[in-house]
Amino acid sequence: MMRLARAQRSIGLVLALAGLSACSQEVDIGALRSEIGDTPVVMLSTSTCGYCKRLRADLHQWGVAFDDLDVESNDRGYAAYREVNGRGVPILVIGDTVLHGYSPERSRALLVAANLLPDS
Numbered sequence: 001m002m003r004l005a006r007a008q009r010s011i012g013l014v015l016a017l018a019g020l021s022a023c024s025q026e027v028d029i030g031a032l033r034s035e036i037g038d039t040p041v042v043m044l045s046t047s048t049c050g051y052c053k054r055l056r057a058d059l060h061q062w063g064v065a066f067d068d069l070d071v072e073s074n075d076r077g078y079a080a081y082r083e084v085n086g087r088g089v090p091i092l093v094i095g096d097t098v099l100h101g102y103s104p105e106r107s108r109a110l111l112v113a114a115n116l117l118p119d120s
Helices: 002-020 029-036 050-062 075-083 104-113
Strands: 023-025 041-045 067-070 091-094 097-100
Touching: 029 075, 041 050, 041 075, 050 104, 067 075, 091 104, 097 104
Parallel strands: 041 067
Antiparallel strands: 023 097, 041 091, 091 097
């Protein structure tokens, strides 16, 4: 029982640190798009991730249309996660840019730059 609790804390810490280390990363966008399709904004997430819930709420509040692929329960989501060398969630794909972690300011700026934010 103690091992399980310790493992869960470790996983939570890893996901939290990954969420805090928001950064853009170059990937093979063609291979990624073959996994996620042509929707301009795609979020790779899990159902239990707190940062994913926050980003999801931000995108809804901003009026952004997006696909949300759960990397744990969706084969396309998992394949995309592997394609971007995911080490945590959320991961936001905006056009050809991949943003790792929760960074509302950076997410919003990238959406504005890509003309994907309504009323921007």
